[in-house]
Amino acid sequence: MAPLILNSLEKRFASAAPAVRDLSLTVQQGRFLALLGPSGCGKTTVLRMIAGFEQPTDGSILLGERLLADAATMLPPERRNMAMVFQSYALWPHMTVAENVGYPLTVRGVGKDRARQKVREALSAVRLEAYADRRPAALSGGQRQRVALARCLVTEPDVVLLDEPLANLDRHLRQEMEETFREFHSRSGATMIYVTHDQSEAMALATDVAVMSEGRLLQVAPPEVIYARPEGRIVGGLVGQGSILSVRMPAEEAVRHLDWPRLRDALLHCNVAAPRSDVLVRPQDVILDGSGIAAAVMSSFFEGERYALRLQLADGQPLRAFSRQAVREGETVRVVLQSGWRL
Numbered sequence: 001m002a003p004l005i006l007n008s009l010e011k012r013f014a015s016a017a018p019a020v021r022d023l024s025l026t027v028q029q030g031r032f033l034a035l036l037g038p039s040g041c042g043k044t045t046v047l048r049m050i051a052g053f054e055q056p057t058d059g060s061i062l063l064g065e066r067l068l069a070d071a072a073t074m075l076p077p078e079r080r081n082m083a084m085v086f087q088s089y090a091l092w093p094h095m096t097v098a099e100n101v102g103y104p105l106t107v108r109g110v111g112k113d114r115a116r117q118k119v120r121e122a123l124s125a126v127r128l129e130a131y132a133d134r135r136p137a138a139l140s141g142g143q144r145q146r147v148a149l150a151r152c153l154v155t156e157p158d159v160v161l162l163d164e165p166l167a168n169l170d171r172h173l174r175q176e177m178e179e180t181f182r183e184f185h186s187r188s189g190a191t192m193i194y195v196t197h198d199q200s201e202a203m204a205l206a207t208d209v210a211v212m213s214e215g216r217l218l219q220v221a222p223p224e225v226i227y228a229r230p231e232g233r234i235v236g237g238l239v240g241q242g243s244i245l246s247v248r249m250p251a252e253e254a255v256r257h258l259d260w261p262r263l264r265d266a267l268l269h270c271n272v273a274a275p276r277s278d279v280l281v282r283p284q285d286v287i288l289d290g291s292g293i294a295a296a297v298m299s300s301f302f303e304g305e306r307y308a309l310r311l312q313l314a315d316g317q318p319l320r321a322f323s324r325q326a327v328r329e330g331e332t333v334r335v336v337l338q339s340g341w342r343l
């Protein structure tokens with residue numbers, strides 16, 4: 001089936017700097033891509049260009065070989081076979097759940113019996129068969145979101161676009177809905193593009209994560225790769241709870257995975273002639289160990305299974321760590337940095 005191809009995409013609004021610049025990305029059919037980045041980095045603009053609500057000012061969007069949009073061409077949203085799920089659900093308050101879900105079929109002139117069948121299937125996919133006759137006002141936030149998903153399922157879209165669909169839900173419901181999204185994805189087989197600024201949501205849901213900053217795409221890779229081998233400071237800082245240490249290291253060392261002897265050398269015997277490198281260290285790789293280097297405990301919070309520590313190294317750099325044993329603020333501990341990743 002057809003991949004979704006974004007080709008050197010650019011969007012400029014009036015005089016401002018481009019909201020999206022030179023963004024190229026191919027999403028294979030059936031993948032679940034999370035567009036992740038801080039507020040204002042251009043995620044929604046990319047989604048709206050894919051949906052057909054905004055026209056690119058440069059570059060192009062294709063579904064397989066079919067051109068959807070470029071600076072001169074603009075296929076309207078209803079001819080793209082895509083469905084968009086919004087944060088606000090956008091349900092009709094005067095229609096029942098079944099009528100809301102069936103609405104796109106009515107618009108397309110699908111016969112009554114066939115439509116009823118499809119609505120039943122879609123409601124069963126999101127486990128809402130029992131709610132078919134209710135109105136949206138009589139549903140919880142999570143149930144409304146599921147109605148919005150069912151409405152998108154009935155049209156059998158090639159691509160489903162989701163703009164922060166869980167932003168209005170509480171934490172418990174978010175987790176439940178993440179499960180629904182995963183199930184929805186495997187059932188529908190549709191390509192899904194999911195906009196979020198929540199890295200844990202992106203990591204939990206997506207098959208691929210595309211990290212954006214200031215309109216640019218910085219890295220696209222499966223969640224495990226983004227986590228273990230982030231490219232650069234911004235991606236490293238955005239994903240996981242790592243600390244980024246600045247250390248001096250010989251430039252010729254191409255190694256990116258750094259073990260404790262290398263890190264200890266760099267931290268203890270600061271070679272002023274060597275250039276600075278940014279090194280990402282995850283808190284779970286910081287081990288309290290008497291053979292390690294000294295660090296002052298700036299704060300210690302009990303999180304349930306462990307203590308979350310904010311440490312400060314002798315040169316003043318902050319470092320996050322976890323500890324199973326109680327550690328008090330103001331103490332000095334010794335830590336071993338089991339591994340680091342050079343950004």
Ligand SMILES: Nc1ncnc2c1ncn2[C@@H]1O[C@H](COP(=O)(O)OP(=O)(O)OP(=O)(O)O)[C@@H](O)[C@H]1O
Nearest residue numbers: 013014019037038039040041042043044045046197
């Ligand atoms: N219609 C518009 N007219 C002018 N500027 C716009 C318009 N839409 C978006 N922008 C600007 O483009 C930039 C990117 O906005 P966009 O909504 O794509 O970011 P985002 O990453 O989705 O942010 P958020 O997570 O806050 O929704 C912002 O600087 C925004 O102000």
